[in-house]
Amino acid sequence: MATSRGGKQRQPLLHSPTPTAAKGGGPAGNRRFLAFLAITAALVASYHLLLPTNSSRYHALFLSLGSNATAAAHLRALTLRPHVAGTEANAAAARYVLDAFSSLSFPAHITPYSVLLSYPAHRSLSLAAAPGLAARPFALVQETYPGDPYAEASAEVIPTYFAYSGSGSVTAEVVYANYGHNEDYAYLASRGVDVAGKVALVRYGDLHCEDMVRNARAAGAAAAIVYTDAKDFGGSAEKGAKRKWFPDGRWLPPTGVQVGTLYYGTGDPTTPLWPSCAAGDDCERLSKEELDGSEAMPGMPALPVSARDGETILKAMGGDVAPPEWQGGDGAPVYRLGPGPAVLNLTYTGNDTLATIENVFAVIEGREEPDRYVIIGNHRDAWTFGAVDPSSGTAAMLEMAERLSKLQAEGWRPRRTIILCSWDAEEFALIGSTEWAEENMDTLASRAVAYLNVDISIFGPGGLKPRATPQLDELIKEASKMVPDPDEPSLTLYDTMMRYHPPITRVAGAGTDFAAFLQHIGIPSFDMSYGLFEEYPVYHSLYDDYVWMQRFGDPLFQRHVAVASIWGLIALKLADDEIIPFNYVSYASELEEYTKGIIETCRGFPVSFSPLQKSVKQFESAATKIYKEKKLLQAESWSLKARQYTLKVREINDRLMMAERGFTNREGLIGRPWYKHMIYGTSDEDDWGAKAFPGIVSAMDKAMKSNTTESWQSLQHEIYRVARAVSKASAVLDGRLT
Ligand SMILES: *[C@@H]1O[C@H](CO)[C@@H](O)[C@H](O)[C@H]1NC(C)=O
Ligand SMILES: *[C@@H]1O[C@H](CO)[C@@H](O)[C@H](O)[C@H]1NC(C)=O
Ligand SMILES: *[C@@H]1O[C@H](CO)[C@@H](O)[C@H](O)[C@H]1NC(C)=O
Ligand SMILES: *[C@@H]1O[C@H](CO)[C@@H](O)[C@H](O)[C@H]1NC(C)=O
Numbered sequence: 001m002a003t004s005r006g007g008k009q010r011q012p013l014l015h016s017p018t019p020t021a022a023k024g025g026g027p028a029g030n031r032r033f034l035a036f037l038a039i040t041a042a043l044v045a046s047y048h049l050l051l052p053t054n055s056s057r058y059h060a061l062f063l064s065l066g067s068n069a070t071a072a073a074h075l076r077a078l079t080l081r082p083h084v085a086g087t088e089a090n091a092a093a094a095r096y097v098l099d100a101f102s103s104l105s106f107p108a109h110i111t112p113y114s115v116l117l118s119y120p121a122h123r124s125l126s127l128a129a130a131p132g133l134a135a136r137p138f139a140l141v142q143e144t145y146p147g148d149p150y151a152e153a154s155a156e157v158i159p160t161y162f163a164y165s166g167s168g169s170v171t172a173e174v175v176y177a178n179y180g181h182n183e184d185y186a187y188l189a190s191r192g193v194d195v196a197g198k199v200a201l202v203r204y205g206d207l208h209c210e211d212m213v214r215n216a217r218a219a220g221a222a223a224a225i226v227y228t229d230a231k232d233f234g235g236s237a238e239k240g241a242k243r244k245w246f247p248d249g250r251w252l253p254p255t256g257v258q259v260g261t262l263y264y265g266t267g268d269p270t271t272p273l274w275p276s277c278a279a280g281d282d283c284e285r286l287s288k289e290e291l292d293g294s295e296a297m298p299g300m301p302a303l304p305v306s307a308r309d310g311e312t313i314l315k316a317m318g319g320d321v322a323p324p325e326w327q328g329g330d331g332a333p334v335y336r337l338g339p340g341p342a343v344l345n346l347t348y349t350g351n352d353t354l355a356t357i358e359n360v361f362a363v364i365e366g367r368e369e370p371d372r373y374v375i376i377g378n379h380r381d382a383w384t385f386g387a388v389d390p391s392s393g394t395a396a397m398l399e400m401a402e403r404l405s406k407l408q409a410e411g412w413r414p415r416r417t418i419i420l421c422s423w424d425a426e427e428f429a430l431i432g433s434t435e436w437a438e439e440n441m442d443t444l445a446s447r448a449v450a451y452l453n454v455d456i457s458i459f460g461p462g463g464l465k466p467r468a469t470p471q472l473d474e475l476i477k478e479a480s481k482m483v484p485d486p487d488e489p490s491l492t493l494y495d496t497m498m499r500y501h502p503p504i505t506r507v508a509g510a511g512t513d514f515a516a517f518l519q520h521i522g523i524p525s526f527d528m529s530y531g532l533f534e535e536y537p538v539y540h541s542l543y544d545d546y547v548w549m550q551r552f553g554d555p556l557f558q559r560h561v562a563v564a565s566i567w568g569l570i571a572l573k574l575a576d577d578e579i580i581p582f583n584y585v586s587y588a589s590e591l592e593e594y595t596k597g598i599i600e601t602c603r604g605f606p607v608s609f610s611p612l613q614k615s616v617k618q619f620e621s622a623a624t625k626i627y628k629e630k631k632l633l634q635a636e637s638w639s640l641k642a643r644q645y646t647l648k649v650r651e652i653n654d655r656l657m658m659a660e661r662g663f664t665n666r667e668g669l670i671g672r673p674w675y676k677h678m679i680y681g682t683s684d685e686d687d688w689g690a691k692a693f694p695g696i697v698s699a700m701d702k703a704m705k706s707n708t709t710e711s712w713q714s715l716q717h718e719i720y721r722v723a724r725a726v727s728k729a730s731a732v733l734d735g736r737l738t
Contacts, residue, residue, distance in 0.1 A: 055576040068557035075395040085381035085425035086355030101362035104405035114279040115268035120161035128343040170223035173340030180212035185219035196220035227310025231329030265296035267434030275439035316342035357424035379426030414575035437516035451517035460535030463496035471582040486558035522664040584623035611723035622733040662729030678725035
C-alpha cells in the first residue's frame, strides 16, 4: 500500500503566521502588539508543549487497525515450503519479506553474510545384529498422513539430523540416561552403569539438545541418540484420554522427530567474537582444524529420533529397571538402564559448509531523533515449514508493519527510528542477528533504545508470556491493559497475564535472537509469545505447518493480531514518548531480590556479599532519583526554553538508554567471553536456563563442589565483578562524575 507522508502533522508555532492583531497601529495597538509578542515569545519558548502531535491518538489508531486476514495470508504464504537457512526456499522467503516491506513504502534492504551452516550428507542408525537376529535399520523418516496438503512439499524437508553433529561411525551398547542432566549421569554411576564409550540414549523434555549431547560427552559417551518420549510429546501422559496426535490432535505423531543444533556458541562458528562478511569479501575465519578442536562443537556423532524409534531401542535394553521418574507414560514398555544388550550402530556424515544467509530490514526513520533506534526483530529461517517457529512471529511482524504504514498515511512519523528486522539462520546458532549486532556493535551500543524480539508468536492458548529486562516491566503492564485478550475478550492481556507468577519473566537464557543485543551489548530487551510451550508438541518437526496452526495454534488468527498489537504498541511508546518509558525502580527491586536469594544460598560460606549489597543500594537511589527528575522535568516543562528543554530531555533519555550497558563487563563471563552481561546470562549446564548473576552462580557451583581456598576466592571475585557492574550502571543513571 502506498502512503502519503507528512500531511496532517501540526506545524510548530515557530512558523505561525504573522499576527493580524498588530495591524491596527496607535499606542493601544502597540500595547496590544507588545502583549501579543510577549505571549508569542512565551509560546515559542515552550512550543515543545504543543509540538508533539498527539501520539496517543496514533497509538489508539494502531490498535484499531488489526487484521487477522492479513496475518493468516502472510502465514500461509511463508509456510508453503520448508525454508532452512542457506537454501533457495529461504532466499525466496527473504524476497517475500523484502517485497512486503517495500510494498508498504518502507525503505528496505538485505544484508547478506557467508557463514558456516551444517547439513546432513549421510545418516544411518541400526540395532546391530544380535545372536539369532539380523541388524534392524531405522527408516529415519517422518511420515505424512492421508490427505496431507503438504505431502508433496514434505519431500523438500531436510532429513532429521543435528546441525554441527560430529561425523563418524559408532557401534556400541546403549545406556539410558533419562533427560540427560549431569545428575542423571551421576545416578547411573551410582548404580554402577558405565557410560564410557557407549551410546547414550536420552529424551527431550528438560534440556536443549546441545546441552544433552554435551553432558553425554562429558560423561564419556561416544555418541548420543535423542528421542521424544510419547509421555512428553505424544500425549500419552493425558490419563484416560485417548491419544490424538496430529492431524487429529495437537500431539507429535509417533514418527515425528525434533531436530536442532549442537553448536554451543552464538553466531557464525568461523567468526566467534567478530562479525562475518559476505561471500567474496575477506574476513578472518577459524580454520577447519581450529573448528574441529573447538569446545563449542559437540565433537561426537549424535542423532535425534522419533518416539517410535526410541521405544524400539528401549525395548531391546536390559540391565536394572530405571527409577519411576525415568519411566514412560501409559502403554510404554519398562525402561531399563542398560548397558546393552542392545547395540546401536550410528553412522553420520555432516556437510558443514559456508552458505549465504540474508537479514532483511525495513527502516522507519524518526522525525526528531533519527539516531535513536527501537529495534523489532524476528527470525525467518525454519527447520521445516515453520508455521509456529518462527513464521507466526514473521506473520505478526508483517501485520504490524501494515498497520504502521497506515499510520504513516495518516501523518504519523515516529519520534525515534523504528527498525524491523527479519533474521536468518537463527536455528543454527542465532547467526543472522549475532553477525549483524557484532558488525554494528558500537553504533548500536550508542544508539539503540531497546530490542523487541518475537520468535514464536503463538504456541496455542494460555495468555501472554512476556520476558524482559526489568526497566520495561511498567511499560509492558500499561500496554497490555490496552489490548483485549483474544481468548477472553472481556478481559485484557494484562488481566490474563497477571494470573501467572511472576507475570513477566527475565531474558536470562539465550535460545533466541535477543542474545546478541542483551548479553553481548547490553541493550534493554524484550521477548514474548502467546500461549504455553507445552501446547506445542510438534516443535521443530515436520508437522509444524499451517494446518497445525489453523487447527490448534490459532484457529481464528486473533492471537496473532493480539501479539502484533502489544508488540507494536510497546514499540510505538518507546519510539514516540518524549521521555523513554523505562522505570529502573523495578530493576532495583529485582537486583535486591536476586541478592537476597544468593545470600540465602551462600549462608555460612567464606565470602562477603557486602560489596554487592552496597552497589544495589546505590542503584536503588539512582533509579529513584532519575524517576523523580523525570517527573519534575515533565511538571516544569512550561518554564524552560524549547532548546533547554529539548537538551534536558535528551540528557535524561541518554542516561535511561545507556544504564543497561553499565551491566556489561568487557571480559565477559569466565570462559564465555562473548557473554558480557553480568546480571542476565545463561548458566553453564543449560544454555536455556534462566539465571541471574550467571558468573556468581557458576563460581558458587564450583566452590561448593571443590571447597578449595581458590574456588572461594573465585566466588568472591565474581561477587566483586557483579558489584562493579551494578555500580557502573548506577553511575550512568545518576549522570554525574565522581
Ligand atoms: C491525546 O489523545 C488521547 C486519545 O485520543 C486523549 O485522551 C488525550 O487527551 C489527548 N491529549 C492531548 C494533549 O491532546
Ligand atoms: C554440501 O552442501 C552444499 C550446499 O547445499 C552443496 O552445494 C554441496 O554439494 C554439499 N556437499 C556434500 C558433500 O554433500
Ligand atoms: C555400521 O553401519 C555402517 C553404515 O551402514 C556400516 O558401514 C558399518 O559397517 C556398520 N558397522 C558395524 C560395526 O556394523
Ligand atoms: C478473523 O476473525 C473473524 C472473527 O473472529 C473470523 O470470523 C474469521 O474467520 C477470521 N479469519 C481468519 C482468516 O481466520
